[in-house]
Amino acid sequence: MQRLISCLILSLTSISAFAMSHGHTKHETTHHGKAHTTNDTRQEVVFPAPVYDHTLKSMREHLEAVHAVIDAIGTGDFDGASEVAERGLGIGHQHGPDGLQSGHAYMPPGMRKLGHQMHMNARDLVVTLRNADVTGDTQKVLTSLKEVTAQCVACHKAYRLKKGD
Ligand code: HEC
Structure with missing residues (x-):
């Protein structure tokens, strides 16, 4: 007992x-x-502490951007959504003042590829949103947005971060 x-x-x-x-x-x-x-099969990737902190901050900004994009789409403001997507998710989203905090150097190639693909798909989303400003094609916009979130999901499924020194 x-x-x-x-x-x-x-x-x-x-x-x-x-x-x-x-x-x-x-x-x-x-x-x-x-x-x-536990059945956590994600690969652990170690980032130096400042890069780790910056990366998670940047991730939270990504989520905020996705939220703001959906919000703008909901109100039919495709132009506003395109600006948010460009600033918050696209190539325009700088990781650190000079991109040095991006963690690229510490990423395994597969992870780097997913990150790159996310920014590329975000660029397509910006274009789709600008077109939708004329066509009003919400379905195309959502499909394009899904191509961005698919990269978030894929990367989160495959990798996790560990704070290094
Ligand atoms: C290239 C890989 C990659 C991509 C792409 C990616 N993330 Fe992440 N994200 C991570 C990793 C790794 C973590 C840390 C997870 C862990 O350690 O459990 C993380 C953590 C987060 C967190 C938690 C932040 C915190 O403070 O703990 C949020 C929110 C997040 N991501 C949102 C997003 C969103 C939204 C997208 C897509 C627009 C995205 N991420 C795209 C790799 C990625």
Whole structure:
């Protein structure tokens, strides 16, 4: 009975630890002497602390930009949406004052490619939005926006970051 209770406590502790970390760390817990890991298969990429902080800040800006783009599309303001997309998601979105904080140097090639593809698709989105300002083709806009968010999803599925020194 005592064994059962301590095992239960152990499980609860590891579940809450996992929930708190949002899957950022791999937890290895031993139950009944059997080791198991969470099924987080994302590749861990180490960024130096300042680059790490800057990257997450930039990510939050990306999400804000996606939100603002959707907001503008909803009100039919395609021109406004194109400006937000260009500033917040496109090549125009500078990672750091000179791009040096972008983390490119620390990314595995696959990750770099996804990042590049996201900015390319954002550029297409800007063009689609400018056209929609004339045509009003919302469906095309949403398809184009989806091509951007597809890169967010793909990269988040494949990689996670670790704060280095
Ligand atoms: C090239 C890869 C890549 C692309 C593309 C990408 N992200 Fe991320 N993003 C990451 C990684 C890696 C993390 C850290 C995840 C982790 O460590 O669990 C992250 C974290 C985030 C976070 C959390 C920020 C924080 O403060 O913790 C947000 C929000 C986010 N991304 C939004 C986006 C959005 C929106 C897009 C697309 C417009 C996007 N990202 C595109 C790789 C990417």
